[in-house]
Amino acid sequence: MPTLYHAPLSRSTSILALIEDLGVADLIDVVEVSVARADGSGGADPRNPHPEGKVPYLTDGPQHLRERGAIVAYLTDKYPDAGLGRPVGHPQRGAFLSWLFYYQGVMEPVLVLDLAKVQHPMVQATFRDLEAVFARLAEALAGQPYLLGEEYSAVDLLLSSPFQWMPEVAPDDPVVQAWIARCAERPAVKALAERELAALSG
Missing domain, CATH: 3.40.30.10 (Glutaredoxin)
Known part of the structure; x- marks a missing residue:
């Protein structure tokens, strides 16, 4: 198992x-x-x-x-x-994998570096900056509810996850904010967040 x-x-x-x-x-x-x-x-x-x-x-x-x-x-x-997911052969397989690797290789490092107040031209040239990451999300979500289109996928879960726990770092863009809220309302995400927070307080 x-x-x-x-x-x-x-x-x-x-x-x-x-x-x-x-x-x-x-x-x-x-x-x-x-x-x-x-x-x-x-x-x-x-x-x-x-x-x-x-x-x-x-x-x-x-x-x-x-x-x-x-x-x-x-x-x-x-x-x-x-x-x-998007299995091998699916027309969105490439986009699905790209978003997963974008999160690991760009988005999370940029968020951590921003929270740590680390700024350096080499860092920005390699990983972009927070504004660029937020602009990329807004661009992808323009005219569609989720990153891959009309249907929620695991990339939405992964890329929205830091904003569920740290809403203060989320961009002000209303399109991105609406996407974060939609992802937070997924039954599994909402129930798990409530359960873990309740366990912490109890």
Whole structure:
């Protein structure tokens, strides 16, 4: 059985939401582990096989996957019936993969660097800046509700995920704001966010 190593209120929450949205929660074992947090709390968990002690980490027999983009591609390929991925041969396969890699390689690094107040011409030349990332989202969403068109997909879940937890970093653009709100209303995303926040407060 595939196993997801997950820490609540972390990057792996979006993968747990994906699993629920795919309708395969009963087919994937979830092991809750601790991780080192930015505030100094937590720490490495010996039960977590991730080589750096991070989450999410997915194992499926001999397959061991880290990085959310890779896990999203793997799970949506493995469970295609939910329609959240774009399988090989689909006309949007290239766009689907491009958005996953854009998130990992550009969007998240830019968000982290902006939060850390790191500015350097080389950083901006390599990764763009926050304004460029926001402009790219607004351009993609112009005239359509989701990044790939009329239908929600796992790229919407992944790229909207930081704004669900850090709404203060979201762009003011009303088109992007409306997209963030639509993604937040997905039943799996909404239920999981409420459940994890309730567990934290309780």
